[in-house]
Amino acid sequence: MKKQTAIVYARVSTEEQAKNGASLDAQVNVLTQVAEERGWNVRIIREQASGKSMTPRARPLLNVALKELSNGEAQYLLAVRIDRISRNVEEFARLMTISRKQGWAMVLSEMDLDTTTSQGEFMANVQISVAQYERRLIGDRTKAGLAQRKAEGVQLGRRASLPVDIVKRIKQERATGSTLSAIAQGLTDDNVPTAQGGKRWYPSTIKKVLESDIWSKI
Structure with missing residues (x-):
């Protein structure tokens, strides 16, 4: 039986981290060990980029990994946490849907989250739902705070200025x-x-x- 392949995806967002390699090396070491313990071949991808967007322009190497997964060249995407893949809840939720349709899975080591199992997939969905709830809660609190300040007569936004x-x-x-x-x-x-x-x-x-x-x- 042909061994399956896992893509170890390590990401940092600052130039200093990318240069000294400490954070990248730590991620790679942990994830490589996870893959080897399961008998998977390992393909390592290191990227220095912001986690705000998953677009090809913003994250070219992540998109290389996603293409290999969609083509069946690899079966697993490994990262230490969700935020190494995306900080955007909606993007990560879409990626979960894509992974199910295309037949590959994700493993997030520090979160003990593994979508190769039904329990792991359930926990991933719970994580996403909690994150979405927290974002909406923050939005609601912000709106309520602004409304209260406006009711108190506080001027909001940039102060207009005319001679x-x-x-x-x-x-x-x-x-x-x-x-x-x-x-x-x-x-x-x-x-x-x-x-x-x-x-x-x-x-x-x-x-x-x-x-x-x-x-x-x-």
Whole structure:
């Protein structure tokens, strides 16, 4: 019977780690031992890249590994933790689905997670679900915090800034009967930057200046 092949995937994200090799070597040593204990052939891939994305451009060597797995050249993908493969929950969930369809499995040594078994696959799905729940919980707390600050009158986001003379110009032109569109067009023609540094003024922008509490006393 032909021995099966495991791809040992070791990743670091900083140039210093990639140069001294300490973290990469530690990952490779642990994962190689796992593979050899199971009687698998070992193919080692080392990559220095961020774990934020799994795209071919961001992670070319990981995608080489995935291609070999999809072609049947290897049957297992070994990493020490989920975040060595991806820090994105949705991406990892999609990879789990792909691995089932293509017939290969993952082993994550430090998490004692092994999708070659039904129990391991179940635990992987639990890990993903927990991570998704935590992300949504953080999002909900952030939204609630922002809503509370807004209710307390705290200004959120980047503070708008306009020179006093520009605000006075807008108010004076409006007071003499100029339309919002005319005021906006005049400021655009004179190359006056908006409060956010934009080049073009709009009637809605003029209206916000006129109604804003920030410039109410000017």
